[in-house]
Amino acid sequence: MNIGRRRSARRFIFFQRCNKAQPMLNAIKKCWSPGVTGSMPGQRRQVELGNQLGLFGALATFPYQLFYFFYDFDFYRAVFIANLVFVGAYLSVLLLNYLSRYSTAKKLLLVNACIQIFVITWFLSAGAGVHLFYFCLASVLVFLFNNLRLRTYISLMALFCALYVTAHFLFSPALAITPVPLPWVNVMYAVSVICVLSLLGGLLYLLRQQIDAAEDELTLNKHYFEALSNTDALTGLPNRRMLDEAFEREWERLTRQPGTLSVIMCDVDYFKKVNDHYGHDGGDRCLQRIATALESLASRTSDLVARYGGEEFAFVLPSTGEKGARYLGEQVCEAVRALAIPNPGASSGFITISIGIASIDVPDGGDIDAKGSARLLKRADEALYQAKTNGRNQVVFLPYLHSYTSTEQ
Numbered sequence: 001m002n003i004g005r006r007r008s009a010r011r012f013i014f015f016q017r018c019n020k021a022q023p024m025l026n027a028i029k030k031c032w033s034p035g036v037t038g039s040m041p042g043q044r045r046q047v048e049l050g051n052q053l054g055l056f057g058a059l060a061t062f063p064y065q066l067f068y069f070f071y072d073f074d075f076y077r078a079v080f081i082a083n084l085v086f087v088g089a090y091l092s093v094l095l096l097n098y099l100s101r102y103s104t105a106k107k108l109l110l111v112n113a114c115i116q117i118f119v120i121t122w123f124l125s126a127g128a129g130v131h132l133f134y135f136c137l138a139s140v141l142v143f144l145f146n147n148l149r150l151r152t153y154i155s156l157m158a159l160f161c162a163l164y165v166t167a168h169f170l171f172s173p174a175l176a177i178t179p180v181p182l183p184w185v186n187v188m189y190a191v192s193v194i195c196v197l198s199l200l201g202g203l204l205y206l207l208r209q210q211i212d213a214a215e216d217e218l219t220l221n222k223h224y225f226e227a228l229s230n231t232d233a234l235t236g237l238p239n240r241r242m243l244d245e246a247f248e249r250e251w252e253r254l255t256r257q258p259g260t261l262s263v264i265m266c267d268v269d270y271f272k273k274v275n276d277h278y279g280h281d282g283g284d285r286c287l288q289r290i291a292t293a294l295e296s297l298a299s300r301t302s303d304l305v306a307r308y309g310g311e312e313f314a315f316v317l318p319s320t321g322e323k324g325a326r327y328l329g330e331q332v333c334e335a336v337r338a339l340a341i342p343n344p345g346a347s348s349g350f351i352t353i354s355i356g357i358a359s360i361d362v363p364d365g366g367d368i369d370a371k372g373s374a375r376l377l378k379r380a381d382e383a384l385y386q387a388k389t390n391g392r393n394q395v396v397f398l399p400y401l402h403s404y405t406s407t408e409q
């Protein structure tokens with residue numbers, strides 16, 4: 001199994017599990033939805049990320065607040081209140097996004113994290129490690145400003161590093177206003193590190209998700225455009241490009257192994273009269289009905305019927321010799337007659353079709369000209385020409401000629 005398929009399988013199992021937890025996931029997703037639906041498509045992910053980081057900033061403060069509150073509230077009152085203000089600012093980001101103030105929301109997030117690096121470290125000292133968390137948060141928040149130039153990014157990152165180093169050396173444990181005693185200071189450091197890791201891990205996960213979604217979208221678009229470039233817009237049949245590719249593939253196969261290959265060229269008789277009488281739209285509808293009839297006759301999965309151009313259609317029939325191709329040719333004539341589409345230009349008064357067929361039989365395989373495929377098409381074209389000159393509404397078969405004289409070429 002290749003890496004792509006293994007990844008898809010893993011993703012499938014993951015999403016199956018997720019399906020069971022879907023209601024819960026939907027409820028969580030709702031938490032970072034303010035302002036998302038109202039925003040422009042390109043901005044949507046940014047708004048969502050802003051809400052997620054705002055919520056993360058607020059929630060990450062929660063365990064510290066619990067400690068201050070329960071351990072010694074009177075002593076930690078100031079840091080507790082300062083944190084409440086910061087939490088309020090983080091949650092205001094969701095409100096601002098809800099009010100479509102996207103730019104203000106991003107700036108508030110960034111400024112809040114930068115100020116918090118200093119204020120909280122000033123209270124607790126660098127020994128508690130919280131400055132590490134707010135430094136990381138501020139660095140990550142720069143991702144919200146997706147149209148910044150590289151130089152601005154680098155300057156901002158340098159500024160955050162300077163803030164971190166300053167906070168680290170400015171507020172030594174000896175200078176803490178509200179020092180945290182052992183072993184709690186170590187616990188606080190560990191919680192900070194866990195928050196940093198989950199912040200970076202979460203962000204990488206979100207980025208991975210975005211890359212996967214973009215890859216899936218690209219693959220879908222690629223398939224869509226491939227299908228579009230191989231399909232005839234009017235009839236929905238494969239177009240000449242696809243027929244040529246299939247034909248070359250089959251020819252190439254014949255150069256390696258024994259087999260037969262037939263080509264049927266079909267041309268609607270006096271089609272110009274249909275257009276003249278019923279207009280171009282009437283002609284188009286007629287071509288669509290003929291295409292549907294021909295498509296239903298190409299019964300084997302290896303058979304290919306295509307619109308060759310204008311009012312011409314063609315079949316490529318692998319592993320089909322003269323007998324089979326003649327039989328199908330007769331069926332095509334019959335099916336078109338059975339449509340009973342009026343054509344004032346035809347002597348019968350109805351649409352008919354002329355058929356030219358050419359076949360090649362390679363009993364031992366490999367003994368054919370690798371570039372001779374065009375010759376088989378040319379033979380089918382010659383057969384079609386004969387069908388037209390013989391009076392139309394009929395099938396003419398010509399075998400493949402292994403070489404042409406210079407006049408025939």
Ligand SMILES: Nc1nc2c(ncn2[C@@H]2O[C@H](COP(=O)(O)OP(=O)(O)OP(=O)(O)O)[C@@H](O)[C@H]2O)c(=O)[nH]1
Binds near residue numbers: 280
């Ligand atoms: N409505 C419509 N007409 C088309 C389309 N493609 C080609 N045609 C028309 O098909 C007609 C073909 O005319 P001719 O090549 O003279 O052939 P014919 O009238 O069928 O006569 P024979 O082939 O000799 O029996 C032209 O009038 C084209 O404009 C198409 O996609 N839609």
